[in-house]
Structures are given as structure tokens and as C-alpha cells.
Amino acid sequence: MDNPLLEMDGLPHFSRIHAKHVEPAIDNLLASCRERIAELTSRVEIPTWESFVEPLEEIDDRLNRAWSPVGHLNSVMNSDELRVAYNACLPKLSEYGTEVGQNRELFEGYRAIASQEHLDAAQRKLVENALRDFHLSGVDLPADKQARYKAISQELAKLTSRYDENLLDATNAWSKPITDQAALAGLPDSALALAKQTAEERGQEGWVLTLDFPSYLPVMTYADDRELRHEVYQAYCTRASDQGPHAGQWDNSQIMDRILELRHELAGLLGFGNYAERSLATKMARSTDEVMGFLNDLAQRSVTQARRELDELAHFAREEHGSAGLEPWDLSYYSEKLREHRHRITQEELRPYFPVSRVLEGMFAVVQRLFDIQIGEVEAVETWHPDVRFFEIRDNTGELRGQFYLDPFARQKKRGGAWMDVCTNRFHTSRCDQIPVAYLVCNFTPPVGERPSLLTHDEVETLFHEFGHGLHHMLTKVDYPAVAGINGVPWDAVELPSQFLENWCWEREPLNLISGHVDTGEPIPEDMFRRMQAAKNFQSAMQMVRQLEFAIFDFRLHQEYDPEQGGRIYEILEQVRDQVAVMKPPAFNRFAHGFSHIFSGGYAAGYYSYKWAEVLSADAFSLFEERGLLDTDTGRAFRRNILEQGGSAEAIDLYVGFRGREPTIDALLRHSGIAA
Ligand SMILES: [Zn+2]
Secondary structure (H helix, E strand, O other): OOOHHHOOOOOOOHHHOOHHHHHHHHHHHHHHHHHHHHHHHOOOOOOOHHHHHHHHHHHHHHHHHHHHHHHHHHHHOOOHHHHHHHHHHHHHHHHHHHHHHOOHHHHHHHHHHHOOOOOOHHHHHHHHHHHHHHHHOOOOOOHHHHHHHHHHHHHHHHHHHHHHHHHHHHHHHOEEEEOOHHHHOOOOHHHHHHHHHHHHHOOOOOEEEEOOHHHHHHHHHHOOOHHHHHHHHHHHOOOOOOOOOOOOOOOOHHHHHHHHHHHHHHHHHOOOOOHHHHHHOOOOOOOHHHHHHHHHHHHHHHHHHHHHHHHHHHHHHHHHHOOOOOOHHHHHHHHHHHHHHHHOOOHHHHHHHOEHHHHHHHHHHHHHHHHOEEEEEOOOOOOOOOOOEEEEEEEOOOOEEEEEEEEEEOOOOOOOOOEEEEEEOOEEOOOOEEOOEEEEEEEEOOOEOOEOOEOOHHHHHHHHHHHHHHHHHHOOOOOOHHHOOOOOOOOOOOOHHHHHHHHHHHOHHHHHHHOOOOOOOOOOOHHHHHHHHHOOOOOHHHHHHHHHHHHHHHHHHHHOOEOOOEOOHHHHHHHHHHHHOOOOOOOOOOHHHHOHHHHOOOOOOOOOHHHHHHHHHHHHHHHHHHHOOOOHHHHHHHHHHHHOOOOOOOHHHHHHHHHOOOOOOHHHHHHOOOOO
16 A cells, blocks of 8 residues: 555655545554554463563554654644544544553553563563553443443544644634734834735735734734734634634534543543542642642742732833723733833844744754754755754764754644654664654744744743753653653653753853844843843743643642533632732633643643643752753763653652752742742
């Protein structure tokens, strides 16, 4: 059969992959997976690592290698045909996943191996995780409950995909043509140029605003026209809901309720009291009390400071700009004015210093020094879009350790946000030698005309974040996919390398490497650097409580779910806002309808992970503060103890291996400018 998804001879053949290949490839692979599993479980001899686990890892790996480019293309090059094909596969994959998870003979095979002596630490961890996951898939349940588990998993797979589609469609559906430039007063040149380019691409006159982030954010931050900000805000935070300009058209309301209901039922089937407990079964945090205690403690430490910051902002807006009162669509606008007033610095002022190619070179130089690796671009690799670039990483012996695609710019039909995803995993046995390959996806402002793409410092930080995930995936030395790279790492520890790496784009020496003015090549001047540093913790408590609002909302939503009462989504959100928010959004706000992290991503009852891991990342960085930011010994220790180990040991043990002690919260509070 001529199907590029079934050719496993190297990198995916992106230029030849079409929607029509998807279902046949997955059908074919699932059939051969099932055949192979039947063969493995029917053998009479006692299973061993080589005769049982390795072949099973191979089965998973083949499936991943075919499915990964499909899921990826569905996110970055969405089309109607691909969407249909992708969705047709979801229930099949979910069914297969549950079937494997509930396969008693496979479970017994892993049990037999768990009792064998000669396993190394990574192998032992893999087997432990596998046994845990069998329980979490319902291997111990009676047949009727197993069937119910399978049905729930399938329905959830469909619903979460539907949630994302609604959000993407609602985002794409809204745009605002503008023919009078005066209406865009306040917007920086970069945003005007982007709006103009968008209009040209669509064959329209003047300027076009969209809800893509590079268009949305500058309007909220700079547009002097308050009514315009109000309109764009309303369109953005009512996407995929019963409110706003497309009310009811892509409404996620029922989907969200049903997702919560099914998660709760699934948790109950497995013997958990709620889905938050189920979520913690695979995480570093030990109990729901520990998580809520952690979040409430941070909230208590920051909320007073956050309210003071808002008062300052309101005072400033009134005194300096005659504002009669702040609404949510005024926050970014006056905040930027206050930042400028107080610290004489703006995101736009920094932008010319961060041409994307300079930032990349500089970031590579930083990590090359820290982790003793080499990164180089490889030309002529097949990709899915002309903007995409391809790189490889070698260690100091010249050994190829990993490769990655970088898809930097926002465009239509591409999911918003930034992320790292796995293309292939490291897999090293006597029969195969596969290196890890990653997708790094961002939604930066694209180049406009002849002008190269210039990043804001926020975007630079995002790039460092995703690259931290990428290094975790690519520098792994673990040989088995299930615990290599980010696999098998608890979600509340997985943000350690990413948030850790962000720190470097705030320091002088690294900034000399990552900044270079687009016209002169000059790095950030000293005076500007000082102002940037001074502004770093501007409104940091307001940012902290915003993250806590999301985290507490997510956790309570899943912990307190009661089938009698339904989701109570906005009721709980309202209570959380009473506790931590500095400003109540208007009644039409439908934030949760676009909160894909928890409804369709992997962060359900897990959004707290960002703050949890930030304790680790801040504390890890503090060792560099003690020993020197580009201290190579410390960098290599981080590589050896964290980046190379993936999920091959308990997260806390790996951390203590690096830091020499358990983490403390002090560095996080200090870095956030919040009094301990
Ligand atoms: Zn991340």
C-alpha cells in the first residue's frame, strides 16, 4: 500500500501526507498491533524484558510515529478533510487504548517481569508505571464496568476534539475590517503593519483585526479607542459560547458539562471520590489537600499585594488619563501606560532588539554553553509549511542526540498558543537506534513585508519556555519511549525544564547573546536593561493571582463535581474570583469556554502544575544565582540529573540529585517580588 504514514524510514513525509492516508494507515496499524499483542500474550514461556516489554514498546512506537504527524498537522494546518479523518480515528485509538489497558494477559506479563531481578532503574520504573496505568484503565474491573470505561473514554475523546474545533472555528469566524486609520490610534507600527497585511491577504481594503493573539493583544494593550477595545475583548472572551457576536454558533456549554460529568463517572469507576483524586494518581503532589493547601497559601500571600497593585493602576488611570473607572478591557491598556510611566519601558521599544533569527542564535549559544551541546540548522528537510525550519542537536562527542522542527509564526488554520510536541521518541535497543524528534510551535508575529519578524520580550520568554520542554525531550538518555524525555514525567514536574530556561532571557550575559538591534546589531543597551529588570515584577502579584484563579478554579471544578448539581462552572469560577481575583469580569465573559488547557488539553485538575513546577524551576535556578549564570558545571549537572533522565525515576529524587536537597518556595516568592 502506498501510504506515507506507513513508511517508517525516517522523518515524516509531510509533503506527501494527505487526509486520505490517515484512516487507512491507522486501521492497518491497529490491526497489526492487535495481531502482535495476541501473539505475545499467547506464548508459553515466561516473559522477559527482551521478549515482552521491548516488542510492546515497538508496537506503541510504530503507532505513535504514524499518529504524531497527523495530530500535529491537525493542529498547525487544519482543514475540513483532515479534521474529518482525524476525528474518525479518535474513537478507534481510544478503543484500542482501553483494550490494551484492560488486557489481563498483558497485565500479568508486566507483573511477572516486575518480580524479576536484573532490571535497571529505568526498566523498573517503566514496569511500575505500566502496572499503575493498567489499574487506571480498569484492568481489575468487572466486564460491565470495563465496557462502561471504554465507552466513556471514547466519548471524551470525541468531546474534547469538538471543544477545540469550536474554539478554532469561533476564533477564525470573527474579524473586523477597518478603513479609517484614526480608529486604530495608539497601535504600534508592528500591529498596524500586521493588520494591513491581513487585509491584503484577504483582498480587503485598509486593515483587518482578528482574534489571533498577535492581533488581539496589541489592540487590548494600545488601542486608544475604548469602544474598540471593548468590542474586541467581548469577541475574544465569548468565543465558542452562548454570548457575544457569534452567540450559540459554536457553543461549548453542553460539551463542557458533559466532559465534567464523564470524568467524574470515570474516576468513580476506578474507586476515586472525584476526578481531582484520579488526576493526582499520576502526579508528584500526594493529595488534593496538599494541592489546595499550596494554592491557598500562595493566594493568601499575594492577594493583598495584588489588590494594592490594582488600586495603584486605578489611581494612575484617573489622575493621569481622567478615566472614570476601570473595566477589564482597560486593564492591559492602562497597565502598559503605567509601566511606561514608572519604568520608561514598553514591549514595543524592546521589539527591534529581538529579530527572530538573532534570538534563536543567541538562545542556542546559551544552551550550548550551559549543556555542552551543538545546535545546527539542516536545510532541505521536508516540512508542512515554508516558514518551518529544521535543526539538529549534537553532544560534545559529535553524537546526534535529537532533531526539531520550528514553526514560529501565527497564521490562519493554526491553533493558537505555543507548545512542544513529540514527533519521535528516543528508542535504543539491540534492534533499533532511534533519536528523539520534537515539534516546537509558536504563534509569533510573522514578518511583515521586507521587515523580519521582531519579537516582544514576552515572545522571547515563550520561545525559551518551549525550548526547555524540547531539550527535556531531546537530550534524554533513557532508551525506552515510555519513560524517555517527557514521557512518564508527572505533569506537575514537567514544567520544570521549561520554566527554568525562561530565567535566562532576563539576565545580562544571555541578553547580550539573544538581542541585536534589527538595524545596528547592537545588544540591549545597559540603561534599557536596567529599566527592563526594574519592570520585571511590575504587577507581579496581579499576575500571580490570575494564575491562581485558573488553578484553583480547575481543581475545585473537578474536586467538587456533584452529579446532582452538574458542572456549576461559572458558579465555582465566581467563588474563586471572590477569593483571589482583583477585578470581576462582566456577566457576558465566558472565559471557561476557551480554557482548552483543562477541557481539551491534558491539564484537567492539573493546571496547578505550572505553579507547582515553578517552585522547582525557581529553586533550581537559584543554584545558578549562587554559582554563576553560565556556570558550566551546574549546567551539566542539570543536564545529567534532570534533562537526560526523563521519567526514569521519581521526580523528587531526580530533583534532589541535582539540588542536593528538597525544593523550597523562597526562590519563587523572591523571583515574583512577593514578600515571603
Ligand atoms: Zn510548558
